[in-house]
Amino acid sequence: MLTVDIQKTLTHFELNVDFTVSKDEIIVLFGPSGSGKTTILNCIVGLTKATSGFIQLNNRTLFDAKKVNLPIQQRKIGYLFQDYALFPHLSVWKNIAYGMKTESFAKQLMKELRIDHLADQFPNAISGGEKQRVAIARALATEPDLLLLDEPFSALDDATRERSHEELMRLHKLWEIPVILVTHSHAEAEKLGSRILYLDEGTIR
Template identity: 55%
Template sequence: MKKQLQHFTIQLQFESKDDILILFGPSGSGKTTVLNCIAGLDVPDDGLIKFNEQTFFEKNRGVMPIQKRKLGYLFQDFALFPHMTVEKNITYAMKSQSLVDHLVQVIGIEHLLKKYPRQISGGEKQRVALARALSTEPQLLLLDEPFSSLDQFTKNVCYEELKRLHQLWKIPIIMVTHDYEEAKILGNRILYMKYGKLQEMEYLNQ
């Protein structure tokens, strides 16, 4: 994909399968914009974004609507609806009540269902946001620095939770971070980005 930003041009090419792929680099290197282009929140200037047999974007052929892309997106600030209970946040876009019940049990948030986001901790919000992202039965999960605001103990708990869910669900995950230790803990591959360009790739044994 190629996209002109204010100070540089994002121009990179990569592919991913059912692993956890990390987009790593300093703040301002274009990582979140790449996620947004995959999600349909931003539109590239040129290139091809394809998932399985679906074309998300191809120049001169149009853009697939966001709601048809079958992906989950976990934002840095979790983006929970403050006026909704945890339960309503999760079921807002659900595909199946049985799936939601399963997610709530697997992620361990049964005790939070009647609470509001302001009443729960950062780590609990992260788990709720993850459950909501998975409740749509996504075929691809995008994570934008979802652990950056958490303390180290809570981060470690969430790392294990994400790895366990990835093994359970077997869907590809593309995650943005500028924390190298986090990238090493979670990633199967790390793509190093700087000013919109791919610098190198590191393969990790997980």
Template identity: 60%
Template sequence: MLEVLIQKRLDHFELDVSFQAHNEIIVLAGASGAGKTSILQAIAGLAVPDSGTITLNGKIFFDGKKNLLPARFRNIGYLFQDYALFPHMTVERNIHYGIHKQATETTGSIIEQLLKVLGISHLLDKYPHQISGGEKQRVALARALATQPDLLLLDEPLSALDEETRLECQEELLRLHELWKIPFIIVTHSRSEAEKLGDRVLHLKKGLLVNETRGTMKETLGN
């Protein structure tokens, strides 16, 4: 379980949020500049809160005092909005980046599973500039999950895609979550996307959680 209680002074307001996440999809929704990405960065260790606590499955990431676990030790997958693929590396090398020191037989089978589920086995020899936006998104997802993270953070992962590809990738996210059964935290501006993907949708306004709803489409499906 992820437990987040953080305060941080941003440019125009105070970020002050508290929530928990089990093995579910949490969507952070709200206008641009509401503090959504700042929450992801604090959880990932890319930004330091002014006070509060962050723990995952009992492991302390931040306790508001001197304990601050470096990002590389948090075992978190982070999918950036621009996917952050290395342009000089092939798809295969991008996916394997960051796991060479901890590679096991299990890692190899997990990567094979990801390639199959995401349908990107045929792209391994390609470079990022040779593949489409939807394919880049799938490669970035494979790279984030190949390290077997305990938590996956996704910052506007589908915003640059056309509508058809976006819908396909939403289905893939739901399928991957069902397979991995770890907390996913997704930032989106799309109301329909939030309702489709989120078990819970946390609505932010100027750094505060002002409302929480359930994803209506998941309610319809009985989840």
């Protein structure tokens, strides 16, 4: 269970959001560019700091403006960046092994995501859809308590995107952890979201 109640002053508006995500939910953050979606993810993961408020994950306080600001490394959050941010100088296996908890679980994930045959390849030699699956495997291999996905499907072609949607829903059923998905696409939001939070200039409508 994730509880977020944060405020942050941005250049053009005040970000002010308050929501919860339970472990059987995929919450979609939906809204136009520059409405504060990525900023919310960055606050949750610890890349930026909110001005006030608090963030709690499974009874752990990640952030409390008054006293707590847990370092990124200790938050146990998997983050899928928009362009996947794979380590270009490391093989697919080394990417996934970088933060893995156990080797057997990492290998199981690779099988599950059909990327086990790519273990020795480098990120520049695999397709967009494969990169995305490697990034998901890499994030899940750390056995996070929460998964954040920042427009993970925007760079994929239609067919691959369809398949990735199915895969995400299947994975979510398998490893029940709260998921927050940021997207521009209304169809995607409708299809994947247990709930949709419409974001406009920093507030949920």
